[in-house]
Each structure stands twice: as structure tokens, then as C-alpha cells.
Amino acid sequence: MTTVQTLDTVRIIDTPTITVYAADVLAETEFTTVDIAGVNPAEIPYLWVNRLRIMAAPQVDTCEMQFEYGRKLNPLSGQFELVEPLEIVDQFVKVVIGKTLDTDKEIIWYGRIKHESKQVFGAGANQDEPAGMQFFTAFGLLHLLDEHFNLGSVLYDNTSTTTFVEEKTIQGAIPFNLDPGGVYPETGNRSQFDHDGCYLFSLGPRSKYKWNAAQAVEYLLKHHVPLKSDGESAVKWKLIAPVDSPERSYLEWYEVSVDRELRTTKEILDELINRKRGVGYFVKFDPADPDDPDDEDSIGVYLFNGTKDDITLSATTTLKGNQNQFSLDFENAFDVVESTVSDVATNAFTHVRVFGEYMTVTFTNKMTNNFFDPDEPDDPTNMFVRGWTDDQAEKFNKAASINDDGTPNDTYAEQSPEVQAAWNAFARNSDKLSNVYRRYMINPDWDQLCTGPHDGESETYYAFPVISEDPTHIDDYEHSDDPDVEAERKETVENRRIKILPYLVLKDQNDYSGTKIPDEEFEDDDPEEFVIPQHIPTMVYAHVSGSGQEVRDDDGELVDNPPRYELVDRLNYGAFDDDRGRRWGCSVACPSDGPFLNVSAHPPQMIATTDFSVDDAETAESQQPSSNNGLNWHDDLFVTLTCQHPRRLQRTIEIETPDDGVPRNQCRIYVPRARCDYVHAYTTFAIDKGIPIVTTSGGFVKDDRQRISDIARAAAEWYGQKRKTLNLTLKQCRNIVQLGWLITDIGANLSPTAIHTPVTAVEYNFPPGNQAPFMRIETNYHDLDFT
């Protein structure tokens, strides 16, 4: 609802009185007029306010004052008196600008003097009458939070046997919804229940409960504000956003993940109450109601946003428009000195494009096709190829039996098998041969198709599908022989640039089997259980026994010769007897320098039974794969990988269609840690007693598409509205606008001009000398901007 604010066409305008009060502590009852030489300072004209600038965060209010000391005329006595310099640095001040019209209200401002400079004139002929000018700068109360560093954290401790819940303060500033150091560090860490009016951090490092911005702000305002010597808050701070209020909706529609380490409370507030989400704030001292004995002084954190209309983000989320909208009519006001309307074309966007992190895809595939032909290793159906050369393989195989130049080592044959084995192991340890049978590379010609690797899994799909921006769109990633369909479903990915992540996006404590990924919501651990899920490392598992031909009874149970699988880094765990067990180990690693996978058996040839040609070089049984239940990497190994998708999570919304169809000016917004992690059907995420456990449906384990879609929609609403900034200067100082009010338009009668920007600064100027005071109203959206 927009109201019309008409600036009175007053012909005679009075100059307001200004009174400055000071106090050692911030309490309404403590403020007394500034003590100047024992006389009534309200009548002393030597302390005056030059400028009071009240601003929305992240800016801090400032009040510049000036005081003349020395031999001054006291109007009360009519005599000159020696006025001493003021000592008011670090004191709180209350500035009252009197009303000049009966219908107005006084302008009352609170701050703290933090700076003084002095101009020293001299001490007079007898050196006993010092004189000079003092210049003071007071900052608004938000500055108090800029002096308070976050050094500790308050946890919700419900483990005590004597009380249900306790606050437990620890060193270290825990970030909101982050677990620094993890591969995917975003996680909830809020307590399940609130305590004494606000939520606390969970006792463990992760929790299924996430902070929203409103809860995080309330926590900060209760536990990380300036304290008195007894540990109590020096003054209470309150978020003025009751539950279900429009203001609270400003903070509840976007997720927060904010670091607190080495930051002040103000810095954290600036990020939580995020200008880049169109919401701003300012602080104001609210003195206790003298008629209410239970009321107490407090500092309120007030919220506003810059949108005129409500924005429906989803079925359950609505971002309310600004609650104080007005049309400013000053067409006939005498006292308007300047009214500048600026139209900044750089913010005229045709498209909003919101970006998150790179998407990921997770899938299981056999390392090569089922009919691996050593003579055609580059067959496009093979996902992996050898990461070593034939020459390296030959040197590896022959090892110590040949010299560096390839000639036979004459002394080799004379050695015992044990000595030969030792010599060979030493030769194969060479850095030049370190890749042999260890490093596997994504096939440069890979067709990027994945086939369900196990019996009964027949679906073939694109490893890197086109994932639609619209979260409500149902995607089909199944392979099609129709080139047109393929073009729609398959991303263009250069195999040489595929990036394999060292961890899967899946976590080891979660059950993703069957259709659980789409059907259930996977949260982090329960803080009471204190079980911390870990991301599963890249999985390589092997077919270790069984024919692979399953025989099942009528109930579907395996009854005969079932295939068995084991993770290669846990071989032997499933050994049935000595003959089928393995006395060698294996490790898996993903180098970060390319599309590589390192599978290192010890010794390496144990997973290359057919590639490893013994010839005459190896006679020790301990080194021969055939004698140690060796595996064939191309026949037996399967991998579950998480790969980086070539596209970032993104959502594009068109604000206006350019005449030529070419996007003219795109607004780009980056949302850190917004993720989209897709898991394909038939991805193996665990091996249970030799049986791969798979998700049959696949799906998104983390899908922030709706989240960035909300941001894109809100941003499109913001930029879809034509905005201008208004700079209005009036030759009077009156309480006619408040920070955060949205000026919809000016010039209501004849030439309405749309403004649609909130008031971000109000400035009162009292020039020295015999000049009229003036005020300035500024609206802006650079202070409140999604980019």
C-alpha cells in the first residue's frame, strides 16, 4: 500500500534547536546534557552539530560535531567565562533535533564519540586561557558490533545429566552451516531446539538442522554483542522481525553459509542480511517505555527490502514487498534545493543469470567393455585405456632381466628365483615405470555411454547428460540412437578434460539403495548419535569370484555360483579359503592433474594378469599374478566415479526480449556452494557381502536448482523494475522519511516519475555561520543490489 507523502509548502521555515546529551553507558536514563563549565549547556552555543548522516548498513551513521573552548561569553550571565575543552571521547551521545512543525516528531539519534581532533589556538597573553576548536566524530550504534570480534561459539549441550540443556561456550568461531576442511563443507550445524529465545550451534560439527539467516542473526545478537564486566550484554539487541512477519520473510527465503572466524559481528550481519538478496538493515536505539516497568532499553535491527510487490518464489515461499512505500510529492515545495533523479543504464539488464558451483554426475561403469580386445584398446565403448606405453610395459615385464639399453642382463639368469624377484621389484620401482599397471586414463575416444555393469542392469545412459535449469522439468538421460535426441540429452564434453573428483558425492552412512534417492531426503547426521558421515572415496571394485551367471530360486534368492565383488582396497576380506584369498593389496587414488585414475596393486601386475607377460624374467611365484589370484583390470574392475559436469549449476531468466534477440546486458550472480549432484541409475555405492548395492533409480542427492531459481526470480523482479536514484535536498531539517522506506515515485500530480528505490541515507547539515540548515534524502540501489 503506497501512501502519498506531501512535503508542506511552508513559506516560513524555522531552524530547529539541537541538543546534545552524553553518557558513559548506553542507557536512556543516563543521558544528561553535555557538561560545559557548569552552566546549562543547552544554552551554550559553542557545541554544535555540523552534520548528522544516518545510513543503512553496511554504512555506519556518523555525526560530526564542533566545540569552541577558551574565553566565551555566557549569555546567562552576560559575562565572559573560561570554557575548558570537552572530554567526551568514548562517551555515548544522544542528539535531539527539535521539531519545527507541530505535526512533526523530533529527530533523535544515538551514537558514540570515537574520534576527536583539535585545533589549538594558543593560551592567551598570560598563558592561562587556552583556546581552540575541537572536532568530534560520533559513529552510529552499529559501530559497536564492528568492534566486537567473534572468538567463541555457544553450543547446545543436552548431554548433562543434571539439567536438560546447557549453553556451552567454546573457543573458535564456528561458521554457520559450514564445516571447513571437508571436500563438500556445506552442512547444517544448528541445534534442533532453541534455548532462551534463540538457536545455538549443535554439539557435534554437523547436524541435520540448518541455520536460516533470521536464526543466525538472532544468535549473533544474543551471544556476540558487547558485554559488561559481569558478562551480561551491555544493552539488549533485538531483530525486529517477529515470526510470520513480512520482515522475517526477507531473511527466510535463502540459505546462509557464513564464516565467522576473525570477523566482527557487523561483518557477519552484513553477509547474513545480504544486500545481494535485496534485503537491507539499519539499527536504532529503542529506549524503554517509561510507563512500562518491564520494558528495557534495546537496540533494534530493522529490516527492509527493495521490492514493491510480493514475489512468489515457490508454492510455500513468498518474499514480501517493502512494507513502507510512499509516493513523494514535493512539486510545490519552496524549500527543495536540489532534486536529482539518476537513471543508471548499466543496470538495465535483459537477462538474469545465476550461477552455482559446477554440477557433478556420479555413475558406475566397467573400466572397459565386456569384450575387451587388447588390439583395440581405443574402442569407444572402453571407458578407460592404459595410462602407460608399450615400451614402459615391456621394460616393466622384463625388469632386471634386461639392461637399460634393452640388452640381456647376463648375470640375471645365474641368480636364484628369490634374488631375481628382489632385483625385479627394485627395477620396477623406477619412477619411469611408475604408471605401468597403475595409471588408467579416460579413453580419449570414449563414447561417454554408461551401461548398467551388472546382470539385470540394461539401461544405457549418457554419463554427462544435459540437466535442465528448471527444477520441475523431468529429464530423460537414456541413450538414443537418434542424433537429434542425442544432441538434446548429451552434453558436449572433451574426454581429455574430464575431471574425476577424489570423493563421491555420496556419504557412507546413507542408504541410497533402490529408489531412495528420489524418495527420501538425505540429511546430515543426527547430533545425538554423533555419527559423522564421510564422503565415499572413489570406488574401484572387482569381480572376484563366481561365474557371473546367476542362478536364483523362485523367491529371487541367489542359490548357485553367484558373482562376488570386493572393493580392491579391501581384497581378501571375502576370501573363502586360502586358494581364493589374496595376499596382496591395492589402493585407489585420483590425481588432480587430469582424467586419470590410479589403481595400485602391490605388486602392480596383480591386476594385469594378461598384460603382464612373464617371459623369462619372473620366476618367483610371489610375483606372478597367476599364482596369486591376480585380476584383470579390463575384465574384472568396475569404478564408481563422481565427475565434474562441464556446466555450472545455473538458471537464466529473461527480463526483456531484446529487439534483435541478442542478450544485451546480462546480470550475472554467483551463489557460492550452490550445488547440483546427479547420481545415475545403477550406481554402486557399497558392497555388502560381495553384492553391489545400487540405486536403481538414480536422482539428485543435492539439488539447489530451486534455490538458485528463487534467487534468479527475485533478481529478475528486482531488475525488471525500472529504478532510479533520487537525491533530494531540502532547506529544512524535519523527520519526514525513515531509512528503508521505498519511494515509488515523485511528482505525483503532473509528471510522475518512477523511482522504486529505498531510502538508504538521510543527512542533516548545519553549516557554521549564518546559513540555513538543510537535509538530504538519498535513495540508492547500489547499496542493495543482487550482483
Next chain:
Amino acid sequence: MPLPIYSLGDFLFVNFSASGNDDGEPMLPQEHSEVIQRPNVRGSGIVRLERKGIPFEMRSMVDVDNEAAANLLVGNYYLAVGTDPLAIVWRDRDYFTTYGVKYFVLAVMATQSRVVYAPVGGLTAGNFVVRATWHLLPVEVQS
């Protein structure tokens, strides 16, 4: 008919008149204002800047007995500059008791000379007169 009393503080004068004023009456503090006008808006507005004095100039003349007295008076005139504001009695009217106004002496320029004619009247009927130009600022004081 007795002479009307003119005085500034303790200084008595035969004549004491403000420059640029037919009667020479001292100025009082008055409301200051600033005119505001805005393009394309009819009329004018005023910002009132409160009541305060404007520096003005007064001339005084007084006769004294002799040259020594004249020299002393000139010296005292200069000592009045920068002191506490002084009350003015002008044509028997006390501006402090009447208006609550005293006058701060910003500057003075005084001269003394011997009269060549036979003195008649005056305060002392002396042969010397002291003339001065006073730069004054009216200030409102409460006591």
C-alpha cells in the same frame, strides 16, 4: 532642561548616535532569515535563522576638563574592547532593562582635541572633547 543621558557602560557622552540612522538609535538583535526560491514554483519562502545581533557603528562625543583627562578617557575606551558586554543608555532609555540587550565592543577608534571656542554646556564645560567611533554587537543576555 537637563541633557539626555547617553552612556555605554560607565562612559557618559554628550552625544551618542548610530551611523546611517536619522535619530542615531542603537540597533537591537533581530531575526535573521534566508530567502528561498525554487525554479518554477510561485512565490518565496523564508528560513528563519533565529534572532541575533548585527555589528553596527556608533559615534560618541564628550567633553572633558583637560588634556590629561582626555588622554585617560581615550585609553579607557580601548580597554573596553573585548570585555563583557556593556549596557547602553540612550536618551535616558536603558537598553538592558528595557530589551535585555547589552553591547559587545568589537572595536573603537577615538580621538581627542582642544576646542578653540569658549565652551558652553557639555558635561564639564571643559576645553577638550573626545570623539569615538564604536563598532558594537548587540547581544541578548539574561542577567
